[in-house]
Amino acid sequence: MVPPTLSRIDYAVLGGLALLSVALLFWVTGNAPLAAGFLAGLAIAVGGVVLARRLFPVPAAGEASLPDWTMLRAAVNHDDVAIAVTDRAGRLVCANDLFATWFGGFITPPGLPVDGRGAELLKNAGRAAWRDGEGRVDDLAVGPLQLRAQVTRTGQAEDYLVWRFAALERLDLVSEIVRHLDGPAGRTLGQAGVMAALVSAEGRLRVANQAFLLRALGEGDVSHYAGRDVAPMLRLDDGGSLYFAREGDRATPVRMLQIPLAPADSHTPMLLAMLDEEMGPTDRGTAQGYVETLLSLLPFGLAMVDRDGRFLYMNRAFLRAAGLAEGKMLRYPGDLVVGEDKGPLADMIRRHSSGQQVGGDLSIRLAGQGDEPVSMRVVGVRGLGEAAVLLSLKDSSEESRLKRQVAQASKMQAVGQLAGGVAHDFNNILTAVLGACDLMLMRHTPGDSDYDDIQQIRSNANRAASLTRQLLAFSRQQTLRPQILQLPDVISEVSHLLKRLIGDTVKLSVHHGRGLGAVRADPGQLEQVIINLAVNARDAMPGGGTLTIETYPVSAAEARQMGSEIMPPADYSALKVSDTGTGIAPDVLPKIFEPFFTTKDVGKGTGLGLSTVYGIIKQSAGFIFADSKPGQGTSFTIYLPVHRAEGDAPVVAAPPPKPKKSQWGTGTILLVEDEDMVRAVAERALVRAGYTVVTASQGEEGLERFGQMDKVDLIVSDVVMPTMDGPAMVRAMRAKRPALPVLFMSGYAEEQLRQSIDIDDVAFLPKPFSVAQLTEAVSAALDEAAHRVSDAG
Template sequence: MTATSLPSADADFGRGAGSVAPTLVPASLSRTDMALIGGLALLSVALLFWATRDPVLAGGFLAGLAVAASGLLFVRRLFPAAAAGEVAAPDWAMLRQALAHDDIAIAITDRAGRMVCANDLFATWFGGFVTPPGLPLEGQGADRLKNAGRAAWRDGEGHADDIAVGALHLRAQVTRSGQAEDYLVWRFSAPEQLDLLSEIARHLDGPAGRTLGQAGVMGALVSAEGRLRAANPAFLLRALGEGDQAHYAGRDVSPMLRLGEGGSLFFAREGERATPLRLIQIPLAPADSGGPIFLALIDEEFGPADRGTAQTYVETLLSLLPFGLAMVDRDGRFLYMNRAFIRAAGVAEGRMPRYPGDLVVGEDKGPLADMIRRHSSGQQVGGDLSIRLAGQSDEPVSMRVVGVRGLGEAAVLLSLKDSSEESRLKRQVAQQSKMQAVGQLAGGVAHDFNNILTAVLGSCDLMLMRHTPGDSDYDDIQHIRSNANRAASLTRQLLAFSRQQTLRPQILQLPDVISEVSHLLKRLMGDTVELAVHHGRGLGAVRADPVQLEQVIINLAVNARDAMMPGGGTLTIETYPVAASTVREMGSEIMPPADYSALKISDTGAGIPADVLPKIFEPFFTTKDVGKGTGLGLSTVYGIVKQSAGFIFADSKPGEGASFTIYLPVHRAAGDTPATPPPAARPKKSQWGTGTILLVEDEDMVRAVAERALTRAGYSVVAARQGEEGLERFETMDTVDLVISDVVMPVMDGPAMVRAMRAKRPGLPVLFMSGYAEEQLRQSIDIANVAFLPKPFSVAQLAEAVSMALDEAAHRGDHG
């Protein structure tokens, strides 16, 4: 395999895209340069003679120049590589050799995002030398890879797991490198998978194969065609001799063995004095598939009394193999099982089973016993049986049963694949897919609900303009408006769970956040719950939205209070640092090793039942009585923590309380800019104005409320039902001071309509309104100089947003 530089050829590797060719000073001067220097020297002598009229002085000056030039030339030739400013060219051939790899695709890009170098495997996996992160990845893989590249520029290293190119699933590691740290090294690797045949071949050719030979076992891996793929040194020495082992792979095994009288087996090259052999065949694939076979040969030097020694040799062989194998006698009892089999079967230490049926659930005991009975007395063939292990009843596994001969008491060989890692990955993917699907559903529900709430709130505001406090309808309208605002808070919780809300992160310390919210917590807890706060030393700063983080603490504290009622108890809030080494010791499958600041909230309540614990972060799941909970509290906590790049874990034992631990990564970047202040901190704008507004909204009730509100505020409004109609109205209007448009609409959405309008009027002011989150929409819209108004909004908020958008457009000098 060779690495490839782009786009230069091998001889000009250093001048590829994004690289800088070194500047070299020539070791000798050209003839033209020497003639020029000589001419200047003679001119200097002539000027000196003209000025002094002294031939002796001029001749001495000429002689001095000649001596100096001769000395410089001598030194130049004596030390040609020491010329000033000479820079050694980088060894690009060595770099190409270093990039050559059989199972890792590598590419190097510079700070300008240009490809510098890549190996051939990179081109094979990605269909050519495509510059990362712009690779043809499936699903969210492109976004994960972009985020990994940003993290590498910022922190020195970034990771992206589970990115897919077609059916190929990869893991990416991005590292900032170079003397000036202005290059990114992109490494792509496939998750490690156990290749059974390669593992056996590697063990046979290594120390394990030599250990088998010392124990008297000659092992060989043979293909379905009878060709030798791998063998240990003991087999090669007996079968081929000392001088014929160099190129054994692919040779036919049958000429190496011969059958004697009585069916005894011998090595052919050992002649008549050969020692008889006992052959053990271990199929490595279903019998009807014609797969490879592992052969183990043992000298038949012992009689029936020494059968135990042969079995000991076989047990030694099985213990060295990387896959689970066990031997069973004719009565169906275990004789031996290797460590891989014990691990795959989930056998507890000190509780070795007696029968294979002890490993499986009750429904599978009979079929497994019948299959073992058939193979223990029948032919030497194998079969597969799908079983469910007693400790893993939800995950069926495949057990292979093979009848064997010549192993003393052993009659059946069982093989079991360790699928614990595969099962864990399946559960993790299933959980992520479920949470992602529920999050998308929650975001869609929040969007539609926000449209309804916008119409309700707007209608209430318009009616309140016609009523004054004391009127018979005033209190009813206020009651409707209050409940609509409560519903709006539920939609914000839905967006928080689906990680689609807009966060305004700041660099902060966890103790400061807890101090700000502690007074409110004391009032919420009441007299029966004691609040205890403990802070650890050496806490690192974190980057999070303080308002949302306070909401997390309040939600967890209120749940803890409810769990301790009516008797009360103690609510404990702790903060402490967690080093990367501690994370590694924890062995978490989800949280990568790094430095974290932890926030732990514990209570002394009744605890969470084991069957409920896996479901607590799901939206709308609640154990409270009807009418006492929405089921969105913990799902909101989960969404905020995950959107802040953190992790949250729940731990509980019934009767011993529950604890929630939040891990937020320590923020180490320097030169942070202050967070953008929330919209509420900005000065309020006027509720009245003038100008012509084009309003485009597909929801009739929202459009009607917005049109009435803007008209009452003094604006001239032209309304359209969807994007195409909005374009038609735009063509007929002489002046448009502002376009207010929904984002998601049928046929033509808001961003597409605005792009078409700005193609004719580049300075057109635009105000987008949507039930989705601003942060999510800004990433997908990609249009400069647009304002955003989240739904649901009141009449006053709409008027204020319009006034602010017009003022910002006037400040920029934009016009319609």
């Protein structure tokens, strides 16, 4: 705080006190020189204080040292990058002028006026930046403006986010040609005798160089030419020669080259290049050289072929699209394609080299580039000397790669949805089987003739439930119970089991690095990952070998140096499982994480092991990579993000498991389940546990039963049901009784369901479940509801 300023009255009071002190000292001692010296000392002290206050004034309140945001805003002003800074409280600290221009003012990210899901993507990027240090959004739209966003955590205490928005540059071929033809490139072509024009799909002029305009329109009519129809500017005589119409009968014939800007698309502009017909052989070769120069500047693949079907010229884009090395020249177009396509291509070139100036498309397969077809445009041309046919080939390698990725992603998504649906239906069946077994075991004791058979049925049902968990893990729909844990602890828990699984011929070697960060994952699922990888390694070493498990930290800088396109730079804890086995062939390696893919003999593998591993790791926000060479073993490396506690609080261990609830109780339960067998088993189990149970087969019937009941202590309902699902039914019930306890049960994942169910204070029981698990869950839900009521009271 700043000390208050002393007024004149305050100074007078202090002066009076000082004189009183001097008089008191003189009265006590009777020594006048001593009193005078004391008075002089007080005067000197007061004068020093006043002088110090004037030389070093204390800043007023609100003048404390703060960052100069105006200077920061001037520093971040940028011509082509919009920048904003927000603090941890989500407040806008600073932004440059371009940010306000693009977004209509100084609006706080991520709530910007962007199109589509842009605001949600920005919000996720901001969360990723707080968590990992950096977040990105590669495709944002603000009206016609396309943007890329990068969010970076910064500051000495890492309490700020810097939001950078940059415009995406997209190649507009037509705009580029307009710019070049209307500039120095158009004048250079005109000086070489090449008349060039860009014509729209409707046959109207978009732009032309000066040489074309002077020949077609004359010197006095070239100022407003855009939009004019090109057809009246040209004429054909009876012999098929082409002329400029305004030059009359004494005109010089011209040869025209038509260059489509998009193969097989009649709705795009076309580039026209014209040369004078009356030339000697030397001039004609020079003109063709100019045309080749023009073709070399175009960004799509073009080649010229003579009347005998031989290549005359290929530009770089054509070489690149055909997969040929720079400077390599083939003799015939048939050398580009596979054997089956040589005949059709040669026939098409022969027809167009001797016929009219028309074009056609042909689907071909390039030699050495697999069976992926590409489109080739074949156009007959005149007026280019030896050239009779123009070939255009689009470089579709990137497009084909993206198509394959999209097809693979779609296939994986479809298979994942199928697996999740199958697992859900199978879980209903297993719930009924396990519940029936539990009810039968209550009536039989060990030693009965049927006891062992029932236990065998129950054991096989649990094995089937394990298979459904694998299907859900592959489809990333399983219910995880994540905890804060250390990877060495997980490996220690499972190492004794690994030694039995891999056998005596395989040596287990475990190494742990220092400085490992804690991760957030389900320990049981991580153990399943390690076991699956260890079993695969054992099978790859039939003659014995070494299985090595390593853990080590990976810093954000090291992750950035890896250059991975899918793994963002952040701090990770890595788990590496390596073997000295036979390795994986290069053509098999990209497929190993696909579902139901296996190289094992029939009956020795389901093909779900590695796909399950992949699903668990991805659902835990991690990444997994495989590295293998035939004969040199295989390594699987798992990267799990280091868990950062809120406010840098110390990481604590998972809470101890809650004590089991009683399997007996009282109360009235409304049970809503569309599967008859599940409903029957659950009703019998709950009635046996002491509850009064009213059942319904779907949501609308459940609402009707609810309206007829005087007292309902708990709703036990399936989530997915026909006509009216469980959440819709519960919302209608809670509109009448807001504190109504609810226990949902489903074969789908809890995380997936909670994202779509916006209902508070509901419990969840995953299928399949046993009778004991059902009664314990009911008891826990009733106890939790009672605690909420007592806390509210």
